Amino acid sequence: xxxxxxxxxxxxxxxxxxxxxxxxxxxxxxxxxxxxxxxxxxxxxxxxxxxxxxxxxxxxxxxxxxxxxxxxxxxxxxxxxxxxxxxxxxxxxxxxxxxxxxxxxxxxxxxxxxxxxxxxxxxxxxxxxxxxxxxxxxxxxxxxxxxxxxxxxxxxxxxxxxxxxxxxxxxxxxxxxxxxxxxxxxxxxxxxxxxxxxxxxxxxxxxxxxxxxxxxxxxxxxxxxxxxxxxxxxxxxxxxxxxxxxxxxxxxxxxxxxxxxxxxxxxxxxxxxxxxxxxxxxxxxxxxxxxxxxxxx
Numbered sequence: 001x002x003x004x005x006x007x008x009x010x011x012x013x014x015x016x017x018x019x020x021x022x023x024x025x026x027x028x029x030x031x032x033x034x035x036x037x038x039x040x041x042x043x044x045x046x047x048x049x050x051x052x053x054x055x056x057x058x059x060x061x062x063x064x065x066x067x068x069x070x071x072x073x074x075x076x077x078x079x080x081x082x083x084x085x086x087x088x089x090x091x092x093x094x095x096x097x098x099x100x101x102x103x104x105x106x107x108x109x110x111x112x113x114x115x116x117x118x119x120x121x122x123x124x125x126x127x128x129x130x131x132x133x134x135x136x137x138x139x140x141x142x143x144x145x146x147x148x149x150x151x152x153x154x155x156x157x158x159x160x161x162x163x164x165x166x167x168x169x170x171x172x173x174x175x176x177x178x179x180x181x182x183x184x185x186x187x188x189x190x191x192x193x194x195x196x197x198x199x200x201x202x203x204x205x206x207x208x209x210x211x212x213x214x215x216x217x218x219x220x221x222x223x224x225x226x227x228x229x230x231x232x233x234x235x236x237x238x239x240x241x242x243x244x245x246x247x248x249x250x251x252x253x254x255x256x257x258x259x260x261x262x263x264x265x266x267x268x269x270x271x272x273x274x275x276x277x278x279x280x281x282x283x284x285x286x287x288x289x290x291x292x293x294x295x296x297x
Contacts, residue, residue, distance in 0.1 A: 012051060015041070019052055023059050028069050035076030046084040047095040053095075053102050054078075057142065061106070064138040071145035074099065074289070078151060099151055103143055107160075112137050133177050137184040144188025148287050149253045157189060158202035165209045176229045180215065182206070183232045189237075191244040191285035207240060 019038060043049050060070035076175050089099070110132065125176070140160075147157045164182040166174050174182075186193075186206070193199035214233040216224040223230060233241040239246045 010023040011044075012048065015048055015051055016055065023055060026059075026066065026069060026070075026073065028066075031069050031072050032076060035080070037072050038073075039077060039080035043081055046098065047294060048281075049081055049084065049095065049098050050092070050102060052081075054106075055100050057102055057106050057139075059140045061135050064134075064141060065137065067141050068145055068153075068288075070218055070222075071142060071149055072149075074146060074151060075149040096151060099146065099229045102144070103156075104154065107136075107139055110139055129286050133180065136177055136181050140181045140185040140221055141188050144185050147189050147278070148192055148285070149291060154193060154196045154199040154202075157185065157193065158199055158206075161202060161206045165213065167205055167209050173216065173224060174213065176225060179210075179225070179229055182210070183236045187239065187246075189285040189286050190240060192287050193285060194244070207237065211237060239284050244286075245281055246284050248276065248280050248282045267268060 005256045018041065022037055024032050030244050038052065041052070043052070054191065056070055056074060060067050063070075078095055078200050083094050086093055111197075141162065143152065143157065146152045147154070161182060164174065164185070166172050166178075186203075190203070194203050213225070214230055214237065218224050
C-alpha cells in the first residue's frame with residue numbers, strides 16, 4: 001500500500017528508476033553490458049522511448065568526462081527498440097528520430113534557462129551561469145560524439161554550427177556562450193566533418209565567420225569578446241590549421257586496460273631516460289576506431 005500522502009508509482013516511474021539505476025553503474029568497461037540490459041526493457045510507446053534517451057542525455061551533460069561512454073551506449077541501443085507509429089500518421093517514430101528531437105529539445109531548454117539567468121543582475125548568480133554554460137558546452141560535446149557515431153547527420157551538425165555563429169546574420173554578434181558551444185562542437189567533430197563532402201563546405205563557412213569574430217572590435221575600438229573567448233576561437237583555428245591535431249591534457253574516461261598500457265609506456269620511457277608528458281597528441285573530431293572504416297553519415 002502506498003504511503004499516506006504519496007502518489008502511486010506509474011509504469012514510467014518504474015522505467016525511470018530502472019534505467020537510472022543502470023546508468024549510475026556505467027563505465028567504459030561495462031558499457032556493452034549496460035546496453036544489453038537496457039535493450040531488454042520492453043518499451044510500449046514512443047513516450048517511454050523518449051524517457052530512456054532523455055535520461056542518457058541528462059547523464060551525459062552532467063558527467064561530461066563520460067561523454068564518449070554515453071555516446072557509445074546510444075550507439076549500442078540504436079537497433080534495440082522497435083519503431084512506433086506516429087500519432088499524426090506521418091513517418092514512424094524511430095530511435096534515431098527520437099535522438100534528433102531530444103538533441104534539439106535539450107539544447108533549446110538549456111539556452112532558455114541560460115538566457116533567463118543572464119537577464120537577472122544578481123552577481124551571486126555568476127556561479128549558476130557558469131554551471132549552465134558548462135552544461136551547454138557538455139551538450140554540444142555529446143551532440144558531436146553522436147555525430148561521430150553516425151547517429152546525427154553532417155547536415156544537422158552543420159546547421160547547428162551555422163546557427164551558433166550566426167552565419168546568416170552577419171550584422172549581429174553571437175553571444176559568448178554560443179561561441180563557446182561552437183568551439184566545443186567543432187573541436188569534437190572537426191576532423192570527421194571536414195572529410196565529409198557537404199560538411200567541408202559548411203566548415204569553411206563557419207571557420208571564416210569565426211576568423212572575423214575573433215578579431216572583432218566594438219565602437220570604441222576594443223575587442224568585442226573577452227580574452228578567454230578570443231583564446232578559445234584562436235585555439236580552434238590553430239587546431240584546424242594544424243590538421244586537427246592537438247595536445248590533450250584532459251582525456252576521456254578510460255578502461256583499466258588502457259590505463260595499464262599507459263603506465264607501462266611511461267615506465268618504459270623512464271627506464272630509457274626519456275621524459276614523459278601527461279599530454280597526448282590527438283586528432284580533434286576523429287571517429288572511434290570501431291567506426292573508422294564506416295561510411296560517413
